[in-house]
C-alpha cells in the first residue's frame with residue numbers, strides 16, 4: 001500500500017517481480033485485495049489523508065498478518081519528515097514487523113527481507 005510515497009519505492013517493489021529478481025519463485029506474490037494477503041507492504045510516509053485508509057486496509061488483512069515498512073519514508077518519514085501533510089511513519093499508525101531501509105531500497109534487499117519472512 002502506498003501511504004504517500006514519491007513512487008520510487010514502488011518502482012523497486014515492481015522490479016522484484018521482473019525476470020531479474022523473480023520473487024514469485026520464492027512464493028512471494030502481489031495481491032490486489034488485502035483480504036487475500038498474508039501481509040501488507042507499506043511505502044512512504046503516512047500522509048494525513050492516508051492514515052485512515054491504512055488502518056482500514058490493515059484491519060482487512062486476515063490474521064496472522066505481517067506489516068513491512070519499505071523504504072526510509074515508511075521507517076521514519078525520510079525526506080518528508082516534518083512536512084505539513086505527513087501524519088507520521090508507518091509504525092505511528094499500524095504495528096510494523098519488519099523495516100527495509102533505503103531510499104529507495106535495493107530490489108535484492110527487498111527480496112532478501114521478504115524471503116526471511118516467508119522462510120524460503
Ligand code: SF4
Nearest residue numbers: 005006008071073103
Ligand atoms: S524512501 Fe525514497 S524512494 Fe521511497 S518513497 Fe521515500 S523518497 Fe521515495
